[in-house]
Amino acid sequence: MSGKPPLTEVLLSPPDGIRHVELPTPFPVGPVNAWLLTERPITLVDPGMYFPESIGLLEDFLAANGLRVSDLDQVVLTHGHPDHFGLAGWIAENSTATLVCGRGEEGKILDRPWNADHARRVVGDLGLPEDVLLMLPAALELMRTMITHPAEDRLEPLEDGTRLEAGGRMFDVHVTPGHAQGHLSLSRDDLLLSGDHLLPLITPNPSIEFDETSELGRRRSLVEYLTTLDRFTKLDPGSVLPGHGPAFRDVPGLVRRMREHHRERAAHIHDVVTRLGPSSVYDVSRVLFPDLDGMSVMLGLSEVVGHLDLLFDEGVVVRSDDHPNLWAAA
Ligand SMILES: [Zn+2]
Helix, strand or coil: CCCCCCCCEECCCCCCCEEEEEECCCCCCCCEEEEEECCCCCEEECCCCCCHHHHHHHHHHHHHCCCCHHHCCEEEECCCCHHHHCCHHHHHHHCCCEEEEECCCHHHHCCCCCCHHHHHHHHHHCCCCHHHHHHHHHHHHHHHCCCCCCCHHHEEEECCCCEEEECCEEEEEEEECCCCCCEEEEEECCEEEEECCCCCCCCCCCCCCECCCCCCCECCHHHHHHHHHHHHHHHCCCEEEECCCCCEECHHHHHHHHHHHHHHHHHHHHHHHHHHCCECHHHHHHHHCCCCCHHHHHHHHHHHHHHHHHHHHHCCEEECCCCCCCEEEC
16 A cells, blocks of 8 residues: 555654664565564564564664663553554563453464354355465464464553553553454554554554354454544544554544545445445455455455445445345445
8 A cells, every 4th residue: 555645744754762673574564663662661563473583673772772572561452453452472472471362362462362153154155265374384384383372370451541651651551343244453642553453554444353153253453443542532532552553643534534545445345346246245255355365365355344334324226035145236
């Protein structure tokens, strides 16, 4: 999505006492930001992925700030996606830092995998063809080489609405679903560490989150995401430090443009479904995102199914009576 104008006003540098390094990822989103709050408790927000070069870059970055990994008091994991938490296990082994995350992300960070049969069924229901479905286990195995898991007693899940001290200041803890079920953001008057919940250059992907207790077998990530946004509009801090891309401000403007984007994309998907007739989520995703391949196909599926959930709530698409995995214009 490079080359597009930012969704909001970007800032050149983070506030005093906060440093940052970009660490590599193999994903289309590009590098991930690690933010360092240099006062005690010395806190690193998102340590990046487990690559040799990430470890070297992180060690150099800490050294430039007069620190070693063993000096970290606390590591905040904004969510359990590999690009953000992959080094967590390595840091736990090389420091006594407390690791914190939002309640709901422990399963991913601690390596308690999804029920594979359930996951396969939900993804299969989205219409993923057999040949692509068969590639997923290998892709997941490859991903596992880029992450390290901390021991359970090193991870402290935080509840929404609590407080956390980091870098010498108190922060409010926000655990809000959408990009990830237990996504954690931290705010104080002038500052918001937003992880991937608010990003300056792209809209966060409404990731597919499996849920064996729900009728659909998954959460309605985009519907849930949009309901969280008003709270962040009210915060509107001077600086927002995101998981990817530059620092930014004007959260109300960003939220307005994101809502607009989702309305437009939903309308586009409605047009596609109308034109194609009853279609699977995968069919629609190939029209919108024909170039996605490998694991990235999942990003297209989650975008499409998220917007189909919105259209379903508006009553303009339905799930076909004969084939509940096919969607059609109402
Ligand atoms: Zn990310």
